Amino acid sequence: MDRYSKIKSIGYIGEEGFKKIQNARVLILGAGGIGTNTIVNLVSMGVGHIGLVDNDVVEMKNLSIQTLYNEESIGRYKVDVVKEWVEKYNPHIDFKTYNLRLDENNYEDIFKDYDIIANAFDTQKSVHLVNKLAVKTNKPIVFTGSHELEGSILTVIPGKTPCFDCYIERQLKVAEKEYGVTQATGAIVAGLQSAEILKIILDMGIAIHTNPLAFNMLLGLIERPRIYTSKTRKCEVCGRPLISYAPFYN
Numbered sequence: 212m213d214r215y216s217k218i219k220s221i222g223y224i225g226e227e228g229f230k231k232i233q234n235a236r237v238l239i240l241g242a243g244g245i246g247t248n249t250i251v252n253l254v255s256m257g258v259g260h261i262g263l264v265d266n267d268v269v270e271m272k273n274l275s276i277q278t279l280y281n282e283e284s285i286g287r288y289k290v291d292v293v294k295e296w297v298e299k300y301n302p303h304i305d306f307k308t309y310n311l312r313l314d315e316n317n318y319e320d321i322f323k324d325y326d327i328i329a330n331a332f333d334t335q336k337s338v339h340l341v342n343k344l345a346v347k348t349n350k351p352i353v354f355t356g357s358h359e360l361e362g363s364i365l366t367v368i369p370g371k372t373p374c375f376d377c378y379i380e381r382q383l384k385v386a387e388k389e390y391g392v393t394q395a396t397g398a399i400v401a402g403l404q405s406a407e408i409l410k411i412i413l414d415m416g417i418a419i420h421t422n423p424l425a426f427n428m429l430l431g432l433i434e435r436p437r438i439y440t441s442k443t444r445k446c447e448v449c450g451r452p453l454i455s456y457a458p459f460y461n
C-alpha cells in the first residue's frame with residue numbers, strides 16, 4: 212500500500228500535486244508549540260526537503276504544548292530530538308537541522324536551500340528579523356502567532372503582498388516567551404500554517420491568507436479584519452503602503 216495514498220486521493224492534489232510536495236523545500240523556524248505541530252504535518256504529508264532552525268533545549272514546561280518531546284528529552288537540543296523522530300517516522304524525508312540562532316550573518320547559507328519559510332519563532336524581535344530576511348531573499352513566508360486561546364496567521368509573498376511590517380498595529384498574537392498557551396492553540400495555528408504552505412507548494416492560488424486571519428477558541432470565532440491602506444506612509448522593509456485594520460473580535 213502506498214504510504215501517501217490518502218494525500219494523492221485528494222482531488223486537488225493527485226499524483227501530479229504529490230510530486231510537487233515531494234520536491235518542495237520548506238524551512239521551519241522554531242521547534243516550539245507551533246513549529247513541532249507544523250513539522251508533524253509536513254513530514255507526514257511527505258514534503259521532500261525540510262530544514263529546521265532552533266537552538267533551544269527541551270524543558271519540562273514544553274511538554275504540555277510540544278508533544279514531539281517526552282520526559283527523557285529534557286535537557287537535550289530540540290533539533291536532535293526532532294531529527295530522531297523524523298528518522299523513525301518518515302526516513303524518506305531529507306531533513307536537515309540548524310542548531311543556531313538565526314541572524315543577519317548566517318541566514319544566506321541556510322535560506323538559499325529552501326523555497327518557502329514557515330515561521331514559528333515566538334518573539335517580536337525574531338519575527339521582524341525573519342520578515343526582513345524573507346523580503347530580502349524573496350521567499351514566501353507564513354507567519355504565525357499564538358497567545359492563550361487565540362492564534363493568527365499571515366502569509367507574505369514578497370513583491371506581491373504586504374509584508375509583516377506593513378501592518379501598523381501588528382496585531383498578530385506574537386508574544387514574548389513567557390505566556391500561557393495550549394497545545395490545542397498551537398495545533399490549530401500549525402494546521403492553518405501547513406495548509407498555507409501546501410497551497411504555495413501546489414500553486415493553487417486560492418485563499419492564501421495574505422491579510423491576517425485570527426481565531427479565538429473561547430469565542431469560537433475566525434476572523435479576517437477589514438483592511439485600510441495608508442495613502443501617505445510606506446513600509447520601511449518592503450516599500451509598500453502601510454496598512455491598518457480594525458481590532459479583532461469587535
Ligand SMILES: [Zn+2]
Nearest residue numbers: 374377446449
Ligand atoms: Zn512591508
